[in-house]
Every structure is written in C-alpha cells, then in structure tokens.
Amino acid sequence: MNTVNKELFKTFFYLGATTIGGGYAMIGFIEKIVVDDKKWLSHEELLDILAVSQATPGAIAINAATYVGKKASGKAGAILASLGVILPSILIISLLYPLLIVSFEHEKLNSLFKGIQLAVVALIINSVISIFSKGIKGVFPKLIFVFSLLCLFFTNINPIYLIILGGISNLIYTIIKGWK
C-alpha cells in the first residue's frame, strides 16, 4: 500500500471511530482534519461534497470519504477511505453488542442520550456559523436560502426538489445577469 492510501485509510478510520452524532455534527471536525490539516480538499470542495451528499443516496460520511479518496489517490484511495470510515462501526458494534443491548435497558441512559443530542444541535449550529459566509455569496443565493428555509418550515416538500430548483434557478439568474 502506498503512503497516501495508508494515510487515507488511517484518517478516515480515525474519523469513523471518533464521529458521534452523525455527519452534520461533524462538519467542523472533518473540515479541520481533511481541509486544514491534510489539505486534501479546499473549503469550497467540502461544501460541494455536502451538496452532492444531500442529492445522492447514502450517508454523508461515506460520500465524503469516497470523494476525498478518489481525489487524493484514485479508485483505490476511494475504496480504502470508504472502508476506513465504515470499519469502526462494525468493530465497535460487534464487539460491544452484548454490553450495549443490556446496558440500554437502564433508564438513566436516556439522560445521557439527551445530553449528547443537545451537543449535536450545538455542533450543527456551530458548523452552520462557520460555513454560512463561505457557502452563500451574493444576493440571489441569499434569496434562495430564505425561500428554501421557508419551504422546509412551512411545507412538506421533498428536499430533492429544493436542491434541483436551487441549482437551476441560480444558473438562470447567472445567465440573465451575464447578458446585461
């Protein structure tokens, strides 16, 4: 295995083993490791991956691993990074299975779970604060953002339609603006 592949596997194994609370909560963490430390991605690309993840099936962490692996080291890198992020789940759950199943009968664990969920909410808000100004530039994208937020809060629209609408409307806006 070459050095980059080894590094990819190790990094994503580490991310898989230390990520609690799902992909959104970990955006800041992924950003720090993959963008700032390892320099495998730009900030721009991380947002691209987030966007693609929402428009394609599957977990965000795996989507990110596959993209980063592919970019850094081709197909082999993509597969190793993806395996790296999945493996900790299999190891931890298989090994701790008997313990996890029994211990969860305990009522008190719901309080622990609540504490973690609140931290997840705070982490997601924190991620939003850091990516907002990098992600939404210009007046029209801001309008799309407000429109989308209103749709999510007040309708049951499938996010996929919002994603398609957001992409196409901004393209049309850019073309019209270019004509002037």
Add this chain to the structure above:
Amino acid sequence: MEFLYLFLIFFKIGLFSFGGGLAMLPIIEREVIAMAWLSKEEFLKIVSISQITPGAIAVNTATFVGQKVGGIWGSIVASMAISLPSIIIMLAISSFLLRVQNHPIKISIFAGIKSITISLIIFAAYSIGKSTIYIDKKLDIIALVFTFFILFTLQKTKINPLIIILSSGLIGFFIF
C-alpha cells in the same frame, strides 16, 4: 438465505434513501419491521444506541440489525450493503465533478445548491433540537440554556468535538 436478504434489503435502502443518515432511518425502520427482524420497540432502542456510538448513523443501525439477524457476518454484510451504493455512485460523480470543478456552469449551479444545503442543515438542527428541547408542548429551559452553553464553548475554545459530545452526555446524565 438470511444473509442474501440482509444484503438485498440494505443495498436497496442504501440505493434509495437520500439526505444522509437521519433521513434514512424511517426507511430502515419500515424495511426491518416488514422483514420481522426487529419489533418497533427494539428498532427505536437500536437507533438511540446508533446515535451515541461512533460512526455514520445509518451504517451503525445496519450493523446492529445485521448483528442481531446473523452475528458478526450479518453485521459485515449489512453494513457493506448499505454503504456500497453510495460508494459506487460517489465514485462516478466524483470523476465528473473533478473534471468540471472550475467550469462556470458547475460553479453557478453549485452556488445555488449550497444555499439549499445550508438551509437543510439548519432544518436538521431545528428538528433534533425540537425533539429534545420542546417536549410535550413545553419548553425545557435547562436543555435550552445547556445547548447555548455548549455553543458558546465551541465558539470560544478549540476543544475537540468528541470531548464536547462525551462531556455533554456525562453532564446530561446528571442534570436530566
């Protein structure tokens, strides 16, 4: 036979569920209960554990169900099956994306999509927050203050998020 079903069902879930782990859970629930692998009660328990063990939530849930149905091999089959579609699709898309990376049309489309992306992330925070802070039409002030306290800590310090999550769980254990 059980392994084949595990593979097929979780591959299908991985292929057809959009929007990341949390959005996949209702689909996993429907399939797993239809296969009579778990009761609703058991499933909800597994979902809770999946959110406090490391890793992607959807993969964790698949691993759990696989483990319950077919032991260690079951867990490997289920977690690989749910991940495989994303890996294949993402491999195809990433080649394309890397090629058009700086194309003006791609940049313009993605600038629009990113506005949606960020609104979806905000809505996800709202949904999780609502289910933990606003229970039975009553606002849990302590939970709300606690959330702001964690946010403040995140903004002002550089503590590792894993430590933030673990210590929040520990504090939650004592105050809720």
